[in-house]
Amino acid sequence: MKQAEAPPNAKWSGPSHAGVKAPDPILLADPSRRFAATAKRLDDLAAGHPMEAWLRFMAGLARAQHAVATTLGPAGTLGADAVALATEARLPPLAADGHRRDASWRDGLMLLLDRIDVAGLPPPALDAMEALRRGDDATLDRLADNFLRGRVTTADAGAAVFVAAALQVYFTCSAARLNVDELRLLEERGLCPCCGSPPVAGVITASGTTPGTRYLYCSMCSTAWNHVRAVCITCGGTRHLSLQSIEGDSGLVKAETCADCHTYSKLFFQVHDMQSDPFADDLASLGLDLLVAEAGFARHAPNPLLLSGEDGDR
Secondary structure (H helix, E strand, C coil), X not given: CEECCCCCCCCCCCCCCCCCCCCCCEECCCHHHHHHHHHHHHHHHHCCCCCHHHHHHHHHHHHHHXXXXXXXXXXXXXXXXXXXXXXXXXXXXXXCXXXXXXXXXXXXXXXXXHHCCCCCCCHHHHXXXXXXXXCCHHHHHHHHHHHHCCCCEHHHHHHHHHHHHHHHHHHHHHHHCCCHHHCCCCCXXXXXXXXXXXEEEEEEXXXXXXXXXXXXXXXXXXXXEECCCCCCCCCCCCCCEEEEECCCCCCCEEEEEECCCCEEEEEEEHHHCCCCCHHHHHHHCHHHHXXXXXXXXXXXXXXXXXXXXXXXXX
């Protein structure tokens, strides 16, 4: 693993004349494209990858998510007053751990299970899928609540990936119904302004009106929001940051590590691959996670599709 010098101060240092446009603070995802793009990228990355079989399974899961998002489109709807009340208080209007979910999320879960290609899946995965199909509304909502509150038990770990995938579709479709002009960034900038979830990764843009901008991508509702560069997204520290990467790689992915709080987050640099997708590339770069973890850094938040259960509550 190679280490770069600490990145420069993150404040915008380019031209400051009137012709320079500030980056959009919040970008809502398009449910008709979000999961299809991830599936395609995972298929592309899987070829010859050490984890090819697993990445192809995840690509199939993303295709099932796309089917749900574009046919059923499970979502909750918030009134303008509720959104205004939340944003004025600098709270996420779709707070993932407190939002009263519409029942359509369960319909989305059932459709998701029907659209997954089960060929080659191990028996525990098939058993988990069957248990979800048999589960009543209360059981499914309990599983969702426990997942969103970080309380996935060992007994529920097999079902967690499917519940997480269904919730991603639900929250992505729900966020897409919001008016981006009515939203505001949270005071805790490392959390999603729509649902309050942590990001899966950050992207450093290479195109648009403000190339070089960092956007964080929500692990749950897929919303992207601007976050100043060279600031730790966990503790807000700036003095002891460095960029870590795997020796000899393409430069697409780096881990921004913070020696103050001993956490890290991933950054994808579009300049090295304009086809990169933060959701897909995060899964395909687990080797970097292992190396950074061995160096003593903890990930700022887990990828929701990789949560493992523990005995008892987390």
